[in-house]
Amino acid sequence: MAIPFVRGIEFEYGRVDQVSPLIRRVIANNPGPFTYVGTGVYIIGTGEVAVIDPGPMSAAHFDALKAALKGERVTHVLVTHGHSDHSPLAQPLAEWAGCKTYAKDCGVHTAKDELGSPDDLGFTPDVRVGDGDVLSGPGWTIDVIETPGHTINHLCFGLREENACFSGDHIMGWSTTVVAPPDGNMGAYMRSLEKVRRMGFETLWPTHGDPVRGKAFVETFITEYANHRKAREAAIVAELRGGETSIPAMVARMYVDVDQRLHPAAAMSVLGHMLDLIERGLVATPDSAPTVRSRFELVAARA
Structure with a gap:
């Protein structure tokens, strides 16, 4: 069986969409062969919120995020990993909001320009997090999940209230992910896939593209992802x-x-x-x- 990819996302660049009771999404205008339609930035909660993978350094995108967050307090800026389509706006957003950035660490920096996702050499998290760490706000609870493979420092984030996983580039609905040494590790990647599969999530929210929905479908999807490898x-x-x-x-x-x-x-x-x-x-x-x-x-x- 081939990977049952999910494609056909409906969106407008810069628009904030309520995609679940606790999740909103704003997509950056940085489409490409590695980013699909662009970087999807997730806003968790209402009033006091967390933001996951703020995306590339873009004035228009930053303005769209600030508009989406108007009247709310950002308490956490979370980053799955330090690539140029995920983390460059993290520190500027955190400074604007008066909060801190959270990620595992800086990883193993390698030039990846030819892969479409060069390292963000300027990103260092304010707070280093890993397995077992829990971040929370009014009505939302996020579990930190270490998922090395795509990069050595890759994290996923589990939203308890919706049994959902923000999967970054670890698992994407539209395509397979790149595992590029020395930062990427295939053995670690396969173990991380199994780790997420065993957690039994109802939904996967990748940073790029459509969600993968339904507990049985999520399990099938991850299984076929592993079978592809x-x-x-x-x-x-x-x-x-x-x-x-x-x-x-x-x-x-x-x-x-x-x-x-x-x-x-x-x-x-x-x-x-x-x-x-x-x-x-x-x-x-x-x-x-x-x-x-x-x-x-x-x-x-x-x-």
């Missing part, structure tokens, strides 16, 4: 077994139906799989610090 791993092993050693050559065949603008990201995800296979003792490379230009082979092929 397992299928990619199997395809990589098949390429290696056939004698291919080059990641770019693998990507050209394995992603033939994918927009070529996404091939650099695909190559990084394949590298993520390779590093996981190396860690598990199934693949080897002569390079001490493997890259997409390294050569790889199955360990069994040496016997």
